[in-house]
Each structure stands twice: as C-alpha cells, then as structure tokens.
Amino acid sequence: MTNEALERIVERCRAGDDHAWEELVDATASDLYRMAVSFTRHRGEAEDLTQEVFLKLWQNLHRYEPGSTFRAWAFRIARNMFVDAYRRARNERKATWVDPEFLESLPGGDDPHTSTVRQQRLEMARSALGRLPEDLAKLILLRDFADWSYEELAEELTLPLGTVKSRLNRARRELAAVMATQLTPRAAMTPVGARP
Numbered sequence: 001m002t003n004e005a006l007e008r009i010v011e012r013c014r015a016g017d018d019h020a021w022e023e024l025v026d027a028t029a030s031d032l033y034r035m036a037v038s039f040t041r042h043r044g045e046a047e048d049l050t051q052e053v054f055l056k057l058w059q060n061l062h063r064y065e066p067g068s069t070f071r072a073w074a075f076r077i078a079r080n081m082f083v084d085a086y087r088r089a090r091n092e093r094k095a096t097w098v099d100p101e102f103l104e105s106l107p108g109g110d111d112p113h114t115s116t117v118r119q120q121r122l123e124m125a126r127s128a129l130g131r132l133p134e135d136l137a138k139l140i141l142l143r144d145f146a147d148w149s150y151e152e153l154a155e156e157l158t159l160p161l162g163t164v165k166s167r168l169n170r171a172r173r174e175l176a177a178v179m180a181t182q183l184t185p186r187a188a189m190t191p192v193g194a195r196p
Contacts, residue, residue, distance in 0.1 A: 003069045010061070040082070083138065086141065132174055136170065
C-alpha cells in the first residue's frame with residue numbers, strides 16, 4: 001500500500017471510522033510483526049509486542065502529525081517499545097534473542113555433536129552479552145541480532161555514524177573478551193591428554 005493511501009486511512013481513523021482502523025492494522029501488521037520477530041526471535045513474544053504497539057498507536061493516534069509518514073512514525077514507536085521490552089526482560093533473561101525456539105530455528109545440520117556445540121556457543125554469547133554495560137549490549141543486540149543498519153542505529157541513538165561504528169567495534173571487543181574469560185577456566189580444567 002502506498003504512503004498516500006495509508007495517510008488517507010489514518011485520516012479516516014482520526015475521524016472515528018472503526019473500519020478504517022481495521023484497514024490500518026491490516027496494512028501495517030505484517031511489517032510490524034516482522035520487525036518484532038527480528039528483534040525478539042520468538043514468535044509468541046513478537047505477537048504480544050505487536051499487539052502492544054497497536055494499542056499504543058491507537059492511544060496516540062491523535063498525536064500523529066502528518067509531517068513524516070505514518071509508517072515511519074509507527075516504526076519509531078515500535079522500536080522504542082521493543083527496546084523498552086528488552087530492558088524490562090534484561091534482568092530476567094539477560095538477552096531476549098536467545099531462547100529454545102530461536103536456537104532450534106538456527107541452521108545447523110543433523111549431526112547431534114554440531115548442534116550441541118552450536119547451542120553451547122550461543123548460550124555463552126547470551127551469558128556474555130548479559131555482562132556487558134547496557135548501552136554496549138543494546139548496540140550488539142540491535143545491529144547483530146535484530147539486523148538494524150548503522151544508519152538506523154545512528155538515528156535511534158542520535159549519534160554520528162562514525163561514533164556508532166566505533167562504539168559497536170568496542171562492544172564487540174568487550175563481548176569477545178568476556179567470552180574469552182568464560183573459556184579460560186574450562187581450558188584450565190581439561191586434564192592433560194584429554195580431548196577439548
């Protein structure tokens with residue numbers, strides 16, 4: 001659907017047309033849901049977040065000003081809500097992108113050993129991500145796991161593009177250092193002559 005057609009539906013919504021709201025949801029639901037899935041990697045959580053986004057859009061529709069497009073406004077609200085959901089869940093689950101459903105969806109082969117190694121590495125990465133400062137963990141989560149572009153990160157964080165890239169580089173180095181410390185005790189405990 002074109003932006004112009006969507007704007008006409010928004011105006012009908014603001015005028016109180018209930019059928020227009022259904023059309024608006026139909027026109028934007030799949031994009032917002034895909035965005036939620038790419039952020040959470042969990043279908044159930046993505047469905048809940050998408051519903052929360054539509055509730056927020058409905059409650060704030062009177063605040064929308066047609067200076068940009070409705071789609072851009074809705075995506076900005078959705079991104080903010082997804083980041084807030086990550087912050088809320090951080091202490092409980094450390095990183096929202098790793099759960100059993102996500103692990104099972106990753107490509108891997110039928111070899112049980114390969115699958116086990118892959119799962120262990122992802123769990124280590126999840127644990128390490130939870131030990132980073134929140135601003136660095138957020139950068140890695142959004143860029144490497146939610147597939148945000150550098151430009152989207154710069155806009156979201158109101159930072160120059162170069163700063164985003166350097167902070168992301170720092171975040172990745174710190175993540176690697178934390179993961180290295182997780183590996184060191186295991187290597188030290190491996191008996192001499194045993195296979196790692």
